[in-house]
Amino acid sequence: MSQIALKGVTKSFGGVSVIHGVDLDIETGELVVFVGPSGCGKSTLLRLISGLDQPSAGAIEIDGRDVTRVSAADRGLAMVFQSYALYPHMTVRQNLSFGLENTRMAKAEVTGRVAEAARMLNIEPLLDRRPTQLSGGQRQRVAIGRAIVRNPTAFLLDEPLSNLDAELRVSMRAELAALHARLGTTMIYVTHDQIEAMTLASRIVVLRAGRVEQVARPLDLFNRPANLFVAGFIGAPSMNLFPTRAEGGTAALPGGRRVPMAGVPEGSEVTIGLRPQHLRLAQGNEPGFDLRIALIEALGTETVVHGELAGTSGDTPRRVFAILPGQPGVALGDILRLGFDEAYLHRFGPDGQRLVGPGRP
Amino acid sequence: MTSLGHWAGVLVTAPLVLLARAVDPLLRAWQRWTGIGGMAAFFLLPNLLIFGVFVLIPIVLNLAYSMTGGTEILLAQRPYVGGEQYARLLECQDYSRPLTCREDQFWTAARNTGLFVLFQVSLMVAVSLVTALILNREIKGRGFFRAVFFFPVLLSPVVVGLIWRWILQREGLLNLLVVNLGLEPQVWLNDRVTAFAAAVGVSTWAHMGFYTLILLAGLQAIPRDLYEAAEMDGTPPARVFRRITLPLLGPNLAVVLVLALIRGVQIFDEAYVLTGGGPGTSTLFLTQYIYEVGFASLLRNPGLAAAASMLMAGVLVVLTLVQLRLSRSSAGGQR
Numbered sequence A: 001m002s003q004i005a006l007k008g009v010t011k012s013f014g015g016v017s018v019i020h021g022v023d024l025d026i027e028t029g030e031l032v033v034f035v036g037p038s039g040c041g042k043s044t045l046l047r048l049i050s051g052l053d054q055p056s057a058g059a060i061e062i063d064g065r066d067v068t069r070v071s072a073a074d075r076g077l078a079m080v081f082q083s084y085a086l087y088p089h090m091t092v093r094q095n096l097s098f099g100l101e102n103t104r105m106a107k108a109e110v111t112g113r114v115a116e117a118a119r120m121l122n123i124e125p126l127l128d129r130r131p132t133q134l135s136g137g138q139r140q141r142v143a144i145g146r147a148i149v150r151n152p153t154a155f156l157l158d159e160p161l162s163n164l165d166a167e168l169r170v171s172m173r174a175e176l177a178a179l180h181a182r183l184g185t186t187m188i189y190v191t192h193d194q195i196e197a198m199t200l201a202s203r204i205v206v207l208r209a210g211r212v213e214q215v216a217r218p219l220d221l222f223n224r225p226a227n228l229f230v231a232g233f234i235g236a237p238s239m240n241l242f243p244t245r246a247e248g249g250t251a252a253l254p255g256g257r258r259v260p261m262a263g264v265p266e267g268s269e270v271t272i273g274l275r276p277q278h279l280r281l282a283q284g285n286e287p288g289f290d291l292r293i294a295l296i297e298a299l300g301t302e303t304v305v306h307g308e309l310a311g312t313s314g315d316t317p318r319r320v321f322a323i324l325p326g327q328p329g330v331a332l333g334d335i336l337r338l339g340f341d342e343a344y345l346h347r348f349g350p351d352g353q354r355l356v357g358p359g360r361p
Numbered sequence B: 001m002t003s004l005g006h007w008a009g010v011l012v013t014a015p016l017v018l019l020a021r022a023v024d025p026l027l028r029a030w031q032r033w034t035g036i037g038g039m040a041a042f043f044l045l046p047n048l049l050i051f052g053v054f055v056l057i058p059i060v061l062n063l064a065y066s067m068t069g070g071t072e073i074l075l076a077q078r079p080y081v082g083g084e085q086y087a088r089l090l091e092c093q094d095y096s097r098p099l100t101c102r103e104d105q106f107w108t109a110a111r112n113t114g115l116f117v118l119f120q121v122s123l124m125v126a127v128s129l130v131t132a133l134i135l136n137r138e139i140k141g142r143g144f145f146r147a148v149f150f151f152p153v154l155l156s157p158v159v160v161g162l163i164w165r166w167i168l169q170r171e172g173l174l175n176l177l178v179v180n181l182g183l184e185p186q187v188w189l190n191d192r193v194t195a196f197a198a199a200v201g202v203s204t205w206a207h208m209g210f211y212t213l214i215l216l217a218g219l220q221a222i223p224r225d226l227y228e229a230a231e232m233d234g235t236p237p238a239r240v241f242r243r244i245t246l247p248l249l250g251p252n253l254a255v256v257l258v259l260a261l262i263r264g265v266q267i268f269d270e271a272y273v274l275t276g277g278g279p280g281t282s283t284l285f286l287t288q289y290i291y292e293v294g295f296a297s298l299l300r301n302p303g304l305a306a307a308a309s310m311l312m313a314g315v316l317v318v319l320t321l322v323q324l325r326l327s328r329s330s331a332g333g334q335r
Helices: A042-050 A092-101 A107-120 A136-148 A166-183 A194-200 A218-223 A228-233 B002-065 B084-090 B104-135 B142-154 B157-168 B173-180 B192-220 B224-232 B237-265 B269-275 B286-296 B302-332
Strands: A004-013 A016-026 A031-035 A057-062 A077-080 A154-158 A186-191 A203-208 A211-216 A240-247 A250-252 A258-260 A269-274 A279-281 A289-298 A302-309 A319-325 A335-340 A346-348
Touching: A004 A042, A016 A042, A016 A057, A016 A211, A031 A042, A031 A194, A042 A077, A042 A154, A042 A186, A077 A136, A077 B224, A092 A107, A092 A136, A107 A136, A136 A166, A166 A194, A186 A194, A194 A218, A203 A218, A203 A228, A211 A218, A211 A228, A228 A240, A228 A269, A228 A346, A279 A319, A289 A319, A319 A335, B002 B302, B084 B302, B104 B142, B104 B192, B104 B237, B104 B286, B142 B192, B157 B173, B157 B192, B157 B269, B192 B237, B192 B269, B224 B237, B237 B302, B269 B286, B286 B302
Parallel strands: A031 A186, A031 A203, A077 A154, A154 A186
Antiparallel strands: A004 A016, A004 A057, A203 A211, A240 A250, A240 A269, A250 A258, A269 A346, A279 A335, A289 A302, A289 A335, A302 A319
């Protein structure tokens, strides 16, 4: 039995429907990340689980109990807000204990829990400060501490790292992963940052326009995107997608190379995807396609090349990304011949869904 | 229509642009000569002149008058008496009993003003807070109600006084209602207690919109996340109000309190039109006392009125300093 289950959850604001019948099962101890573009409904879905908003239809179960109409406070969940939502007029200690005092918990236990959370998060020296006297990272820790002291069934984290600078975000990400490993408590984490999703998640839920596009482990999502949206959304730079046509059990890629394309009707519009990482400089007479370099991002360990397919420089030049290992010594305007291994092709049918066919992944 | 609007805009702005071009070299020359500080002084000058003529000079003149005696109006014709007017005002056997004071009317007015401030400010803060809390909720017609509560602030105090006199006088609207309900009509404005209560109530009604607006702004500045965090924690509404709303609204409440105190001490126009200070002296307030002693009585005494003004100004200065300090600390401190 899953710990948190969403069954046909729908949410409308007035006449606008923002969540369309989401079904989802989250197991105990998982760290599930909701990811998707702005406005896809990931924060709304989190708020529905938290009880801060009520679904228009469908049911939410926690530990087998229907909590759809149960108040936020009685769901046993704790939330970390994007803004941290720390009470500015209270000290860190008061912020941590405020929620516990509502439960009429014995003072000694409140003190004990606050001390334990403070020790776990290394915020003991900050207990008598107010939030305005803390740095962004320290506030983030206090916000997490406020959730920890409640000893919740699950943590809900709404873009908790988005207000931090890049460096701090990386270190807090590692701390969150360590915290999850130590506590073993279920976490639902909302982010628009793919790297956070890929590095933290047990499973990722990709959302678009209020619908679940795919639920999978991070690498499965990367290796086997279920449809064109997920293929384009997961991975940076995004996957190169080539629209083409199935003819005689094959389909042509730019440059004329034909690759196997089974399982679709003859003549149907299909799309072939290739990740930038899976493109390489062609060897000898290896078949491939020519790319005119429009932008180079040299990162030292690898070089990201933005190019246009040679021969498409008219009104709609086809953009292609390639990630080449190391520092290949290319220059703007160069024409590169790129090859690839057919095993890395992703094939999508006329409906945009992944085709099960030859080759990995 | 667009081109009509365009030409109307050109007609309005063209003279301004020409004027700006004409004075620009002069302003530049002035700035070169005096620097940025001189330029700032130049722009402040009109307001400083108005402030000087209508506020600063009258204060100095008032101080001078308070040290003179007699009934003459012109300062040059009035004999210097030093602190005699102050001594006369402050001469009292028992300050809690105005009748034992030499200027019993002054002390009656002072006591009435003190009581008025006590009741009116308490009522004002309570009513404004409750109204702001209600208007801050997502109720239907919120915009309409916000306008309705603010509307009396736009009325002239004399109009406010007149409206309520028509309602509360012996043949007024309220008594019409009372009679229709089969009850005895009351003399609301001729009874010491109800007249005083009417002055408090009417003044609160007239000004509460302003204070409600300040408190509403404060409430809206409290992030919604804080309430949601409290909701997740299962915080009861009363505790949310006591532990979150009230402390975070503190700076706004303090400003409202002090502004209402200052305004309360200055109470005059609407109360004067409503009750004329009566019945007897039950709604005689300090400003009315000053006005009557200085201008409206047969034996006018400008020196005494000026001295009373200075004493009242002292109280107001203290309150204003408190208000400035509070608004500075609320502006400087982060929420």
